[in-house]
Amino acid sequence: MQLTLLCAAVCLLPSSLALPLPREAGGMSKPQWEQAQDYLKRFYSYDSQTKIANSLEAKLKEMEKFFGLPITGVLSPRIIEIMQKPRCGVPDIAEYSLFPENPKWTSKIVTYRIVSYTRDLSSFAVNRLVEKALNMWSKEIPLRFKKLRWGIADIMIGFARGAHGDPYPFDGPGNTLAHAFAPGPGLGGDAHFDEDERWTDGSSIGINFLYAATHELGHSLGMGHSTDPNAVMYPVYGSGDLQNFKLSRDDIEGIQKLYGKRNH
Structure with missing residues (x-):
């Protein structure tokens, strides 16, 4: 009887003790460390099979380097603050399967189609803002855009919630706002916006759709994220x-x- 009770107590012991967090956690709470791990795996992934390249310390250092922070490999309040800001869903550092070396459209005329709209803005407003976003890019390069009303376009644009037909489901209000894919077949060039956000044309509180669309359509043209906080292609919104x-x-x-x- 005593042996049975002892065994029961020993068997229960591991689940009742919290394992200490690693040094990289920087003294943060367990929920903060778990959220940080998820963020780093989403936005600082590697194809390399080496443990060093895939370690959380290495990913933390990559993030610190990207955002111009002291490179420590240890979680800090400043990193947590950045992680909690709304942002684009495209990774900052990645061997991204749909982003081969310097992808771009080879045609001088690129087609686009808006396949779904948000309830927050009129279809007229969305059409106007998408056109304005594309014009921001086209006035700098020898590329023109043609809007299609039906069929398959190079760039398919739409709003969706949660899982929506690609490997990157949206996560509800806040955090990931949108994502887009570099030029290519299939999903290539497509831009998706999270309908769980509150989208605005700038006249009310919410996520400025023109700003987000200009950023995402930059990805649709082949642009990656910029480390310059003043750039439209900076990953953090606003x-x-x-x-x-x-x-x-x-x-x-x-x-x-x-x-x-x-x-010109």
Whole structure:
């Protein structure tokens, strides 16, 4: 009887003791560390099979480098603050399967189609803002955009909730706002926006759709994320003037590196 009770007590012991968090957790709480792990795996993944490249410490260092922070490999309140900001769902550092080396459209005319709309804005407003976002890019490069009303376009644009037909389901209000895929067949070029967000044309509180669309359509043209906080292609939403924003020098140089300069 005593042996049975002892065994029961020993068997229960591991589940009642909390394992200490690793050094990289930086003294943060367990929920914060778990959220940080999820964030790092989503936005700083590797194809490499080596444990070093895939370690959380290495991913933390990559994130610190990207955002211009001291490189420690240890979680900090500043990193937590960045992780909690709304952002684009495209990874910052990744061997992304749909992003081969410097992908771009080879045709001088790229087609697009808006396949679904948000309840927050009129279809007229969405059409106008998408056109304005595309024009921001096209005025810098020798590329024109043509809107299709039906059929398959190079860039398919739409709003969706949760799982929506690609490997990257949306996560509800906040956090990931949208994502887009680099030029290519199938999903290539497509831009998806989370309908669980509150989208606005700038006249009310919410996520500025023009800003988000310009960013995502940059990905649709082949642009990656920028480390410049003033760039439209910076991954975190709302770093600059959302009412009067324009492409930064970094954005313009990046898109012209892909397509060349437009002859005005």
